[in-house]
Amino acid sequence: MSIKVSAAGAANAAAAAKVGELVAERFASRLFAQDATLWGPEAEAESAIRLGWTRAHEISRELVDGIVALRDEFASAGITRFVLCGMGGSSLAPEVITRTAGVELVVLDSTDPAQVRAAVEEDLERTAIVVSSKSGSTVETDSQRRAFVSAFEAAGIDPASRVVIVTDPGSPMEEASRAAGYRVFLADPHVGGRFSALTAFGLVPSGLAGVDIAGLLDDAGVAATAVAIDDESNPALVLGAAIAAKRFLGIVDDGTSIVGFGDWVEQLIAESTGKDDLGILPVVLTPGAPEIDARPADLQLVRVAADAEATPAGGDDITVSGSLGGQFVLWETAVAVAGAVIGINPYDQPDVESAKVAARGLLEATPEPTPAAFVSEGVEVRGSETVVAGQSTLGGAIDALVALIPADGYLSVQAYVDRNRFSALEALRDELAKRSGRPVTFGWGPRFLHSTGQFHKGGPKVGAFLQITSGEKNDLEIPERPFTFGTLISAQAAGDASVLESHGQPVLRIDLGESGSGLDALLGAISR
Structure with a gap:
């Protein structure tokens, strides 16, 4: 076609x-x-090492036989469920590839403890994981890998038989993975993450899940x-x-x-x-x-x-x-x-790191939680002074945020919650677009930090931000780390909010509570 x-x-x-x-x-x-x-x-200088994507449809063909052989090996062992631990381009391309092909791939690009636990605990006996990271230093991906390795060991399953690594050649992750006995696929280091759909990052999880990846490359070659x-x-x-x-x-x-x-x-x-x-x-x-x-x-x-x-x-x-x-x-x-x-360089991402630095600082310092500006309908409300000053109701704070959207600006809804449990939040996008008359984006956190997060900080400073969080009664430990998944996602949300505010952009932070009881209140306040 x-x-x-x-x-x-x-x-x-x-x-x-x-x-x-x-x-x-x-x-x-x-x-x-x-x-x-x-x-x-x-x-x-950056472009010179990032144009490998123009030949990915050719270079990646050498990967196909190895991926198909491993898929057959897994199938003969009864391993038919695959979980992808990856962020940004490492997760979004395989997600669209497998959904379009109609095959099962669990994409875990969240640090929400409930969402991680659901992925780790379901059908572990027939599960293998693909851990995708160019360097291995991505905190979300590393934490997810640790959770799965611990679960495999607890179930008496050798992690080396279930963990597949996709990384760049010569990365710290390659060396550590080979030492651990994991299967390793190497991607073209001259391709950035968001351009990596047709490299090992897109092909390995998709191929293992059952996609015709050779046909995908054929179509790409014609284009x-x-x-x-x-x-x-x-x-x-x-x-x-x-x-x-x-x-x-x-x-x-x-x-x-x-x-x-x-x-x-x-x-x-x-x-x-x-x-x-x-x-x-x-x-x-x-x-x-x-x-x-x-x-x-x-x-x-x-x-x-x-x-x-x-x-x-x-x-x-x-x-x-x-x-x-x-x-x-x-x-x-x-x-x-x-x-x-x-008139910009499409191959760098100078502002992506800012939210990561802020989150790391919060994890290391473990400060006391910021007190809520007020509580309305069981929902804790925080935010920029320009948003919450003089407000005492959830609806009033939302009205104040919408009023602060510049005439040439946009509103971004950022949900740092369990995507499966709080899927109803996606309906907020249309409601807020109707109310504001401006473009409204919706992103699941922390996944969007590797996507629209760059634009929020590096693009025109004309955004207003609605951040939604929810605590989790049953937190999840990250093996050999001094913080939990709950602590991590909270730090990521708070860190991102602080960076946005440092750029002079208004942020409204809504916490739905550990039980999520504030969901109906938030949906009601916006629909009104």
Whole structure:
């Protein structure tokens, strides 16, 4: 299935204004020749070691036989349940690949103790885990691995028979994993995490779960040929130039068979472009989202459709279509284009570390919890002085936060809770978008820190933030660590809030309580 892009109205005009220039400078062919000079002298050093994704569909073929052989080995031993411990690009690509293929993969990209416990305790006898990290130093992934190894040992299962590692060659994780007897797959070190869908990070968990990964690479190869040409018909040049024209990018499923694609695109674009007070913030929308009918002028809508020609773009919309492997290549190329048009380096992430540093500081210092500004309907409320000053009700604090969204800004809902238990929180996005008239994003914490978190700190400082937390009665220890999963996720939430506030952005923090009893109060306050 070929990839197609259709742009109409203002989106088409924005593409037309830039595509000719991109063709004249041979941007596409130079990109696929791995020319690191495309984003300017300051970006050259980083770009020079991050362009391996342009050949991932070729280089990764050598992995396929080994992945399939291991899958068969596991199956013969009755091991058919796979859990992926990974964050950001390491988890989002396998999630969309396996959901689209309709195969089971448990994606554990949370530090919520209840969510971790559910993944660890279910069907351990038939479970193997894939631990994905470029260096092995990611605190979430390391903590998840420790929990599983402890559980395997307690059940009398040799962890070496159940742990699969995906990492960069020469990383500390490779050395430690080989010493422990784990199976190790090495990824291309010249590919950044968010561009790693077609490397070992995307292929190993997906292939073990049962996906036809050879077919995925075949589709990607067809797309790579189409987007590497210096021609005004190049779909990636059109898409990249069109999305660079506005700050917000609404992504809506319009009948495609690809499941959850918006979440992967969100992290790719936000982390690649949100820096130097510039960038594009993706907003994942449902077909009935308020932003579609009451369209903010600074939001560009992209429809992901089964066939862009059968569903042509209308108004100012963009429509894209293609196989999943093709879409990976299309959007990675389009982001490279958009970075050049905007004038940023799409391969660094200078602000991702700030929230991690703040969280580590809180874990080491273990300060007393910040007292609540007030308690309303059983919900503890904290936040920036500009939000909570003079407020005494949950509804009043929410009204105050919405009122602080800049006219050219957005609201971000960040839920540091058990995704399975509190799935109803996702409904808040549409309600708040309807109330505010501005784009609203929704992210599960701490997963979004490896995605939109870069834009929140590095992009334009026009955000307002609603952070939702919930304590857990039954916390979970992290073996050989001086903190628990409950302590970790609390530190991550508090650390992120402190960094956002240090940038002068308003934050409202809502704690639903250990029992989660505040959920109905929060949903009611927002729907009112």
